[in-house]
Amino acid sequence: xxxxxxxxxxxxxxxxxxxxxxxxxxxxxxxxxxxxxxxxxxxxxxxxxxxxxxxxxxxxxxxxxxxxxxxxxxxxxxxxxxxxxxxxxxxxxxxxxxxxxxxxxxxxxxxxxxxxxxxxxxxxxxxxxxxxxxxxxxxxxxxxxxxxxxxxxxxxxxxxxxxxxxxxxxxxxxxxxxxxxxxxxxxxxxxxxxxxxxxxxxxxxxxxxxxxxxxxxxxxxxxxxxxxxxxxxxxxxxxxxxxxxxxxxxxxxxxxxxxxxxxxxxxxxxxxxxxxxxxxxxxxxxxxxxxxxxxxxxxxxxxxxxxxxxxxxxxxxxxxx
Amino acid sequence: xxxxxxxxxxxxxxxxxxxxxxxxxxxxxxxxxxxxxxxxxxxxxxxxxxxxxxxxxxxxxxxxxxxxxxxxxxxxxxxxxxxxxxxxxxxxxxxxxxxxxxxxxxxxxxxxxxxxxxxxxxxxxxxxxxxxxxxxxxxxxxxxxxxxxxxxxxxxxxxxxxxxxxxxxxxxxxxxxxxxxxxxxxxxxxxxxxxxxxxxxxxxxxxxxxxxxxxxxxxxxxxxxxxxxxxxxxxxxxxxxxxxxxxxxxxxxxxxxxxxxxxxxxxxxxxxxxxxxxxxxxxxxxxxxxxxxxxxxxxxxxxxxxxxxxxxxxxxxxxxx
Numbered sequence: 001x002x003x004x005x006x007x008x009x010x011x012x013x014x015x016x017x018x019x020x021x022x023x024x025x026x027x028x029x030x031x032x033x034x035x036x037x038x039x040x041x042x043x044x045x046x047x048x049x050x051x052x053x054x055x056x057x058x059x060x061x062x063x064x065x066x067x068x069x070x071x072x073x074x075x076x077x078x079x080x081x082x083x084x085x086x087x088x089x090x091x092x093x094x095x096x097x098x099x100x101x102x103x104x105x106x107x108x109x110x111x112x113x114x115x116x117x118x119x120x121x122x123x124x125x126x127x128x129x130x131x132x133x134x135x136x137x138x139x140x141x142x143x144x145x146x147x148x149x150x151x152x153x154x155x156x157x158x159x160x161x162x163x164x165x166x167x168x169x170x171x172x173x174x175x176x177x178x179x180x181x182x183x184x185x186x187x188x189x190x191x192x193x194x195x196x197x198x199x200x201x202x203x204x205x206x207x208x209x210x211x212x213x214x215x216x217x218x219x220x221x222x223x224x225x226x227x228x229x230x231x232x233x234x235x236x237x238x239x240x241x242x243x244x245x246x247x248x249x250x251x252x253x254x255x256x257x258x259x260x261x262x263x264x265x266x267x268x269x270x271x272x273x274x275x276x277x278x279x280x281x282x283x284x285x286x287x288x289x290x291x292x293x294x295x296x297x298x299x300x301x302x303x304x305x306x307x308x309x310x311x312x313x314x315x316x317x318x319x320x321x
Numbered sequence: 322x323x324x325x326x327x328x329x330x331x332x333x334x335x336x337x338x339x340x341x342x343x344x345x346x347x348x349x350x351x352x353x354x355x356x357x358x359x360x361x362x363x364x365x366x367x368x369x370x371x372x373x374x375x376x377x378x379x380x381x382x383x384x385x386x387x388x389x390x391x392x393x394x395x396x397x398x399x400x401x402x403x404x405x406x407x408x409x410x411x412x413x414x415x416x417x418x419x420x421x422x423x424x425x426x427x428x429x430x431x432x433x434x435x436x437x438x439x440x441x442x443x444x445x446x447x448x449x450x451x452x453x454x455x456x457x458x459x460x461x462x463x464x465x466x467x468x469x470x471x472x473x474x475x476x477x478x479x480x481x482x483x484x485x486x487x488x489x490x491x492x493x494x495x496x497x498x499x500x501x502x503x504x505x506x507x508x509x510x511x512x513x514x515x516x517x518x519x520x521x522x523x524x525x526x527x528x529x530x531x532x533x534x535x536x537x538x539x540x541x542x543x544x545x546x547x548x549x550x551x552x553x554x555x556x557x558x559x560x561x562x563x564x565x566x567x568x569x570x571x572x573x574x575x576x577x578x579x580x581x582x583x584x585x586x587x588x589x590x591x592x593x594x595x596x597x598x599x600x601x602x603x604x605x606x607x608x609x610x611x612x613x614x615x616x617x618x619x620x621x622x623x624x625x626x627x628x629x630x631x632x633x634x635x636x637x638x639x640x641x642x
Contacts, residue, residue, distance in 0.1 A: 092486065129562070130561075130562045130563050131460075131562075131563075138462070139452075139461060139462045140460055140462055141459070141460045141461055141462045141463065142462065142463065142478075143481075143562070143563055144478070144481075144482070145485065145562060147482055147486070150478050150479070150481070150482040153478050154475045154478050154479070157463075157465070157471050157474050157475050157478075158471070158475070160464075160465075160471070161465070161468055161471040164466065165413065165468070240451075241450070241451045241452075241464070241466060242451050242452075242464055
């Protein structure tokens, strides 16, 4: 089975690639070729040394790049490439080009190939916004309050229509905010949701730009990768006329995140958090839901994390390994 | 005030133009120039003879056409141009080009002009679909089951984000199915909703392609025009972070439509309806809601029709005049 991962040099892309290589199969078929498309080659040398891996650099909004990489052997595509929320808000045209136009170009490349490949598209809490119930339901309207959320919502609609018409076997997985991400802060409005845990654990200071009462909907990287693979392996028929799944998460306030950090790493770590509100970030993050109903995901066998303290512990043990 | 109507040679476009010329003002300002853009010139000679009217032909998906017609004097735009549901389902690329790409090009032309003109975008019952409550609520998720509905839903999202960013003063008016339309059948899946009334009144036979129990959400052309103008004149601040309004309609089953026809025009008219199910049409039309909550529209002062028998009577008296 040939698999394409867009955003394949990114944090989730590389992790997903490693997991697929370790498993050796997807949907019961051997992984024979894993194409990682991104603007740069993946940093992970172990990944690149695997004979099944083919790292490709190129602009994902360039249809010619996609046509070259997607052929009738491409049986599964994980479309992870995106401009993150903060950057899409700051650079509207870039967000439109990558989050919308490139998603459409990818769907068109699949349609041209003609074999209806499986396409897993990652969406986000950011498709919701405005006046929301405490717990978002599967039938709650999308009302994004950021350009990133708008672009993700549009790509969802496109994917659903391409799936309905039989151009792709598409599924949309709406991801909670991923925490704890390793590495450096990024331009996502939610970057702090990893930073306020990661930096204090590394002995560095970190600034929290939102109020402690702000409720986030979180998923660990490990569980996100599990969900991507399980979502790809779902039988299409179980999804009915709505191939969109809100993935399970943990509903945790920032204060509760800090309490979990204290539980795991003590007062010293917590003292490294500076509280300084940033209106630009607060406005985006506070428009997102703090929880959504996960019953459909659970019925489909998709699971999340047990507790945020466990998520922090898993992050620490992974960093040590 | 200079006003642009896209789809200005269409049924609603010409009607809206005539009403605006009769009123002489929009939002308290005199209508000085009314640009009607369409693929052809309007058929109505009276309309064309008005010195304020400028008929322009061109491809609305051509950005150069839009840039030529939208300048800083353009204070209001009614974006009515669309490929109807049946045609957008039959010709996917054409629907994408007109319903999606042209809408985006129009928003981009407004953004370039830089004065945030008022843009009224007409959307549709077709943005809803799948498993729906008996009465769709303002916060019911969009789950379109046609390419037309998908393209309308995407254009809504674009317009809302362009409005949020201050590129346009946008408002989305979701129209019920318009009935009774004068003239000929068209490629809309809902074409029969006018045909089964109009043709029998003209002494002609008409085929109903859906079951009598099918519930439709209807609005007369007169009330649709009233709502477009009222929607354009709404104070932006009253719309909050969600400039989308579900317009009032009448929830009427096809059997009830036929009963209203009998009430107004007798058994002889009703006998001219042939019942022959068409799966392609039924599948699209039956995915649409039969009613939605109209409380927000009513709070905003937008009203609909009293009864479907009254709608038929208004159609007859207009045709006589």
